[in-house]
Amino acid sequence: MKNKKSIYGFLTEFVIMLFVFALVSTVAVNLFSKGKMLSVETIRTNEGLIVIENIAERMKTYNGEDLNNYLNDFSLVNDNYNVEVNVSVTKGNYILYNSNIIYTDSISRNVILEINVLSIGSEDYD
Amino acid sequence: MRYSKELLIKLLVYTIMVFCSFLLVIYASSAYRNMIDENNNSENLVVSLNYLKTKVKMSENIEVINYKGVDCLVVIYDKYKNYIYYDNNQLKEVYVINNYEFDLNDGEVIMTLDDYDLEEIGGYINFTVQIDDEIRKLSVNK
Numbered sequence: 001m002k003n004k005k006s007i008y009g010f011l012t013e014f015v016i017m018l019f020v021f022a023l024v025s026t027v028a029v030n031l032f033s034k035g036k037m038l039s040v041e042t043i044r045t046n047e048g049l050i051v052i053e054n055i056a057e058r059m060k061t062y063n064g065e066d067l068n069n070y071l072n073d074f075s076l077v078n079d080n081y082n083v084e085v086n087v088s089v090t091k092g093n094y095i096l097y098n099s100n101i102i103y104t105d106s107i108s109r110n111v112i113l114e115i116n117v118l119s120i121g122s123e124d125y126d
Numbered sequence: 127m128r129y130s131k132e133l134l135i136k137l138l139v140y141t142i143m144v145f146c147s148f149l150l151v152i153y154a155s156s157a158y159r160n161m162i163d164e165n166n167n168s169e170n171l172v173v174s175l176n177y178l179k180t181k182v183k184m185s186e187n188i189e190v191i192n193y194k195g196v197d198c199l200v201v202i203y204d205k206y207k208n209y210i211y212y213d214n215n216q217l218k219e220v221y222v223i224n225n226y227e228f229d230l231n232d233g234e235v236i237m238t239l240d241d242y243d244l245e246e247i248g249g250y251i252n253f254t255v256q257i258d259d260e261i262r263k264l265s266v267n268k
Contacts, residue, residue, distance in 0.1 A: 039161045046168040
């Protein structure tokens with residue numbers, strides 16, 4: 001009888017310990033997964049920054065060319081990201097191209113970065 | 127005798143528990159280290175490329191030359207030149223008075239990289255940097 005009691009005591013203690021352990025593990029795993037998500041997001045943002053800088057450098061000298069040919073050297077869509085470039089034209093004494101570059105995450109479809117680049121066209125297009 | 131057998135089983139169960147916890151901590155620390163390394167690599171690639179881009183953008187007179195078999199980005203000022211180059215897995219820079227012959231080891235380390243490439247094509251300077259498997263390319267308009 002005494003022996004049974006001792007085993008029950010041990011098992012109760014052990015189950016409580018397992019419960020606490022599971023609780024702490026759940027919190028820890030949750031924190032780790034959040035940390036991992038933030039890390040992936042930071043890496044994506046850094047990658048996007050470089051991609052967008054490359055395209056922005058190119059768009060600074062844009063002068064009304066066919067956009068598909070002009071950005072032929074760049075990969076605008078891949079498994080990780082999707083880059084959209086929209087150009088609006090303002091005509092006055094000179095022609096002004098405003099390029100809106102949007103970097104989107106391919107999976108979540110969230111816009112990670114967005115910038116505008118201005119370039120002044122030559123008089124030929126006026 | 128029976129008492130000691132019970133104690134032994136209890137101890138064995140606790141030991142297994144402690145061992146599992148230990149494995150979990152090791153796994154978690156390894157995962158955390160990997161996460162930090164990945165972040166660091168990504169940051170270092172961006173920082174090195176932005177450093178090079180800033181150099182190009184800030185300078186009015188810049189050229190790419192081959193010095194002692196190494197491609198160097200040279201920022202030319204009135205009385206001195208700033209050489210930026212890759213040597214022994216390190217991106218280095220050195221300031222020298224015009225035409226002074228320096229040793230590649232003399233440079234000050236900017237960043238440690240696994241690979242670096244520099245080329246000038248039609249008004250653009252293309253930089254390629256690599257840390258581990260991560261490669262980033264940046265094209266800067268002169």
